[in-house]
Amino acid sequence: xxxxxxxxxxxxxxxxLQFRSKETLALIFVFSILVVLIFAFAFGPNFPLEKSERxxxxxxxxxAAFVFAGIITLNRSFVIERTHGALHGIRxxxxxxxxxxxxxxxxxxxxxxxxxxVITPIALQFFDLFDDITVVVLLKxxxxxxxxxxxxxxxGVLLAGMSTSTDGGESLLSVILLPLVIPIIMGGTKCTxxxxxxxxxENRFWLGLLIGSSLVFxxxxxxxxxxxxxx
Amino acid sequence: MxxxxxxxxxxxxxxxxxxxxxxxxxxxxxxxxxxxxGAGKTTFIKILATLLRPTSGELDIEGxxxxxxxxxxxxxxxxxxxxxxxxPTLSAFENLKFFGQMSGIEYLETRCESLLNEVGLxxxxxxxxxxxxxxxxxxxxxxxxxxHNPSILLLDEPFSGLDAAAKQFVQKRIAQERENGKGILxxxxxTELGHLVGTRFLFMxxxxxxxxxxxEEISEEDLLxxxxxxxxxxx
Numbered sequence: 001x002x003x004x005x006x007x008x009x010x011x012x013x014x015x016x017l018q019f020r021s022k023e024t025l026a027l028i029f030v031f032s033i034l035v036v037l038i039f040a041f042a043f044g045p046n047f048p049l050e051k052s053e054r055x056x057x058x059x060x061x062x063x064a065a066f067v068f069a070g071i072i073t074l075n076r077s078f079v080i081e082r083t084h085g086a087l088h089g090i091r092x093x094x095x096x097x098x099x100x101x102x103x104x105x106x107x108x109x110x111x112x113x114x115x116x117x118v119i120t121p122i123a124l125q126f127f128d129l130f131d132d133i134t135v136v137v138l139l140k141x142x143x144x145x146x147x148x149x150x151x152x153x154x155x156g157v158l159l160a161g162m163s164t165s166t167d168g169g170e171s172l173l174s175v176i177l178l179p180l181v182i183p184i185i186m187g188g189t190k191c192t193x194x195x196x197x198x199x200x201x202e203n204r205f206w207l208g209l210l211i212g213s214s215l216v217f218x219x220x221x222x223x224x225x226x227x228x229x230x231x
Numbered sequence: 232m233x234x235x236x237x238x239x240x241x242x243x244x245x246x247x248x249x250x251x252x253x254x255x256x257x258x259x260x261x262x263x264x265x266x267x268x269g270a271g272k273t274t275f276i277k278i279l280a281t282l283l284r285p286t287s288g289e290l291d292i293e294g295x296x297x298x299x300x301x302x303x304x305x306x307x308x309x310x311x312x313x314x315x316x317x318x319p320t321l322s323a324f325e326n327l328k329f330f331g332q333m334s335g336i337e338y339l340e341t342r343c344e345s346l347l348n349e350v351g352l353x354x355x356x357x358x359x360x361x362x363x364x365x366x367x368x369x370x371x372x373x374x375x376x377x378x379h380n381p382s383i384l385l386l387d388e389p390f391s392g393l394d395a396a397a398k399q400f401v402q403k404r405i406a407q408e409r410e411n412g413k414g415i416l417x418x419x420x421x422t423e424l425g426h427l428v429g430t431r432f433l434f435m436x437x438x439x440x441x442x443x444x445x446x447e448e449i450s451e452e453d454l455l456x457x458x459x460x461x462x463x464x465x466x
Contacts, residue, residue: 009332085314088282093333094305
């Protein structure tokens, strides 16, 4: 109960701080919309006639936007903790480092899902796919993106915790995080393409890779959280 | 005995910042460590606060190993270091409330309000910390350190950057907490204030911690003279 209360307090604080300054939210929304617009201008105004091509384009644009917006979110969420030693303040309350880790994963997941919920329909509209999407397809998309974002945040929070304690941590995070999340990006992109083109998941291998790598990242990062947050 | 540190060393690379330091803090005692900038005082206090792992040595906090069981001893510690240990965009009240919730303090809102009143911040309860002056921040830090009623206070340079009124306030508060039976450690390079609030004095120079005297054994002038001589000797 105590752990749950602490995690809930930490999540509430993270979300409250982000919505109060709106700095990170504004940054990631503007960045993601720009990515969609740049691709839309580059490939438009006449998009490929084949739905499969449009599906591939939309999936790649969405995942590129989410991955880089995710890096911004992860960095910001730890910079807030490190700047005035607030993380030391949290540690001094005696909270388990793994609870701090879980709360960071959940609050970053919430931000990125919020971003995905807003950006995905915009991208679908820009790339002429919006009319083909049913509620069922949309739910499948949300499912795949949620799993992918969870895996991304699971490993990203751990690495952001490490990188923000060093000089030049912001650029360091991109360098160390991107190679690690390749299985998630591959699985997520392939599943998204499949859902956008066929309305379902034709090749279960990519879904397996997405779920498997997300769970492995979450479990291993949870076990390593103490070493990262306490050192 | 509240806290006992034995043979504590801390190395950053090949550089020894703290060298085999031994220290005990008893109930109702104010231990003052004097030392110039860069002597290793902040590193040592961070080790005692379990925020930094020593390279070697042992730390016992009220019978619990502070190095391996750090999570179990942290609620016994009230800490002031150079960082705010708080969120500058949250108000003084919101910060205290958040850290109080994390510590599981009962009657939290009343506790936060009364503490902020006690430290003289009643007019700034709902103002964000980033607008606070150095003195106001220090007052907030004292409230934050006392929030969970710890038995040991570790105060790194509690007088630095304060005006006369704020210094007097901190001094009175330290005396009050000492009377309440807390074990208190202060680091400072101000021998006048250190002698005034302390009951036992040590020097830390170039990472070496040296026991000097109990308060009744040494006058403020002698303390200052010995301190200056030690600094010149090691320069």
